[in-house]
Amino acid sequence: MAVVTLRRGVPSGTEWQAARLYWAAFGRKLGPALNPPEVAVRFLAEQLNADRAVCALREGQLVGLAGYQLDGRAFISGSGRAVLRYYGLRGWWRLPLLALFTRRPAPEQLVMDGIAVEESARGLGIGSLLIEEVVAVAAEHDREQVRLDVIDTNPRARALYERRGFTAVRTQRTPYLRGLLGFSAVTTMHRPVPPRGARTP
Structure with missing residues (x-):
């Protein structure tokens, strides 16, 4: 079995691959705001901040x-x-849709913006490795908490987060978004960050 390694940041030259991976994971949610897919992937590839991700290779x-x-x-x-x-200017209506996904972290928080794993690599524990690396980043920046939001139509992701120590703190019901974005509730989850240097199980 090939060894999986982690690295901080998106490797130079893989921005389009990262965008396609991200779109495969979140295109259903982001599609109403960013479709068609070919434009969305280009937008994501050219708008990503490579130093705000951890990657598995x-x-x-x-x-x-x-x-x-x-x-x-x-x-x-x-x-x-x-x-x-x-x-284009006719795309102004996309802005309020994208604003629905905007989250402002508290000073003590790092916000995790979702996990995407290639279909052929699922089941290898890569999601757990990525979470622990994000938690390590939070510790290095003296954050006390990692926050994420998970939609009600993604129970597998929520189960992973719970296994990795996240607990739900609130759920916002959004039934008016069911027809538009495909989900009707968003749950915010928190995980405490251990002090720098502490071992993670």
């Missing part, structure tokens, strides 16, 4: 990533001006 190939938001910078930038540049 197998035989040198990108097979997983977890983005995060820290110190005001997220994995995907996507300013309103950038959206209009890609989609």
Whole structure:
């Protein structure tokens, strides 16, 4: 079995691969705001901040990533001006949709922006490895907590987060989004960050 290695940041030259991986994981949720897919992937590839992700590599190939938001910078930038540049002025209606996914962390938090794992590499524990690496990043930056939000139509992701020590703190019901975005509730989960240097089980 090929060894999986982790690295901080998206490797140079793999931005499009990272964007395709991210879109495969989150395209259903982001599709109403960013479709068509070919434009969405280009937008994601050119708007990502490579230093706001941890990646999993197998035989040198990108097979997983977890983005995060820290110190005001997220994995995907996507300013309103950038959206209009890609989609034109008629795409202004996309802006309020994208605003629904905006999260502002508290000063003591690092926000994790989802995990994407290549289908052929699932079941190898890559999601758990990525989570622990994000927690390590949070510890290095003296954050006390990692926060994430998971939608009600992704129970597998929620089960993974719970296994890795996240607990639900609140659920926001959004039935009006069911027809538009495909989900009707968002649960915020927190995990405490151990002090720097502490061992993680």
